[in-house]
Amino acid sequence: MSxxxxxxxxxxxxxxxxSVMKFMKKKIKLDEQRIEQTNQFLELYKSTKDIN
Incomplete structure (x- = not known):
């Protein structure tokens, strides 16, 4: 028993x-997607700012 x-x-x-490693992998993927979306937004913002 011991x-x-x-x-x-x-x-x-x-x-x-x-389980923790799987969770971290998912979180890292989501963070990467969020960073990518933020970058796209910033590029759009800059391009609209340049036009005006």
Whole structure:
């Protein structure tokens, strides 16, 4: 019984780390998209400002 608890704890830690990594990957992708959209908006804003 005493060997089962550390094993389960290890499995849980690995599962938790994998979940965090997946979440971070999604977050990084969303951040990249947001930065890209912001850049596009700034370019549009600059181009409209140049026209006026």
């Amino acid at each position: 060997t089962v608890i550390p094993l389960l704890a290890g499995i849980f830690v690995i599962y938790f780390l994998i």
